[in-house]
Amino acid sequence: MTDETTRCGFVAIIGAPNAGKSTLVNALVGAKVTIVSHKVQTTRTLVRGIAMEGGAQIILVDTPGLFAPRRRLDRAMVTAAWSGAADADRVIVLVDAKKGVDEPVEAMLEKLGDVRQPKDLVLNKVDLVERPKLLDLATDLNGRARFEKTFMISASTGSGVMDLKRHLATALPAGPWHYPEDEISDVPARMLAAEITREKLYHRLHDELPYDATVETESYEERKDGSIRIEQTIYVVREGQRKIMLGKGGDSIKRISTAAREELSKLFETKVHLFLFVKVRENWGDDPERYERMGLDYPKGR
Numbered sequence: 001m002t003d004e005t006t007r008c009g010f011v012a013i014i015g016a017p018n019a020g021k022s023t024l025v026n027a028l029v030g031a032k033v034t035i036v037s038h039k040v041q042t043t044r045t046l047v048r049g050i051a052m053e054g055g056a057q058i059i060l061v062d063t064p065g066l067f068a069p070r071r072r073l074d075r076a077m078v079t080a081a082w083s084g085a086a087d088a089d090r091v092i093v094l095v096d097a098k099k100g101v102d103e104p105v106e107a108m109l110e111k112l113g114d115v116r117q118p119k120d121l122v123l124n125k126v127d128l129v130e131r132p133k134l135l136d137l138a139t140d141l142n143g144r145a146r147f148e149k150t151f152m153i154s155a156s157t158g159s160g161v162m163d164l165k166r167h168l169a170t171a172l173p174a175g176p177w178h179y180p181e182d183e184i185s186d187v188p189a190r191m192l193a194a195e196i197t198r199e200k201l202y203h204r205l206h207d208e209l210p211y212d213a214t215v216e217t218e219s220y221e222e223r224k225d226g227s228i229r230i231e232q233t234i235y236v237v238r239e240g241q242r243k244i245m246l247g248k249g250g251d252s253i254k255r256i257s258t259a260a261r262e263e264l265s266k267l268f269e270t271k272v273h274l275f276l277f278v279k280v281r282e283n284w285g286d287d288p289e290r291y292e293r294m295g296l297d298y299p300k301g302r
């Protein structure tokens with residue numbers, strides 16, 4: 001296709017933690033590119049999904065959830081979310097319709113005035129809400145900020161997602177595609193591999209899991225026989241957390257490893273050998289290098 005018939009642009013999805021940003025990216029792209037979890041704040045980096053629709057390439061920036069920042073890492077994430085919005089062509093403001101306007105949404109609406117890009121309002125989780133309540137919420141939110149359009153969707157069932165996708169496709173500027181047609185994400189494989197292990201940690205350990213736990217892919221090697229060998233370290237901040245992670249007789253870590261390996265094999269369509277290590281590293285949240293590796297700016301001050 002030539003530049004005259006193609007469209008391309010960046011769409012930032014902003015919303016409170018747990019609004020369903022990752023689920024929406026996956027629904028638009030039609031594949032699993034970012035991790036989805038019941039636990040809040042699972043998205044730490046700006047992960048992109050790429051959706052193709054009617055000659056348009058929609059590049060989705062899945063920003064970390066916006067919340068009141070307390071710690072240094074929190075501040076870096078909130079800054080990354082807003083700068084993701086400022087760099088995009090359009091912005092989707094995603095609101096959990098079940099929760100409605102709560103404190104994080106109020107805070108988000110307040111800052112929205114500074115975002116110059118065209119904004120669409122997307123009410124998510126409509127499968128959980130009665131229609132009259134939805135309409136009231138849409139009216140209320142449209143009275144507080146300027147939105148071009150309002151969509152009511154369920155990212156998890158897919159209801160309304162196609163309408164949103166078509167709208168984005170026509171609203172983006174004309175121009176050549178930035179990525180090859182078959183590419184759904186430019187997240188490096190090693191980062192994706194770390195995200196998948198992190199997802200398995202969350203699924204297995206639920207509330208016991210320290211929020212500070214991170215996974216890093218130390219080595220990623222494609223072998224001659226076509227298989228992939230991955231070594232990863234799970235960093236925790238206290239010895240007690242390391243014990244939880246390992247479980248009785250190493251039971252927890254074994255299950256996590258198996259689940260992650262199976263999913264990675266499916267994703268990369270080849271045999272995966274996965275080696276997990278758990279290490280204690282105190283104060284990692286204050287190490288500037290780690291922020292850089294996660295694609296975040298290191299916030300100054302405390």
Ligand SMILES: Nc1nc2c(ncn2[C@@H]2O[C@H](COP(=O)(O)OP(=O)(O)OP(=O)(O)O)[C@@H](O)[C@H]2O)c(=O)[nH]1
Nearest residue numbers: 018019020021022023040041042043065154155156
């Ligand atoms: N019922 C219902 N649940 C949904 C829908 N969309 C997302 N969820 C659920 O809401 C939870 C949060 O979804 P995520 O996509 O991880 O949310 P997020 O906004 O990316 O979260 P953070 O990364 O923490 O900011 C998950 O349990 C999803 O399954 C929906 O349309 N309906």
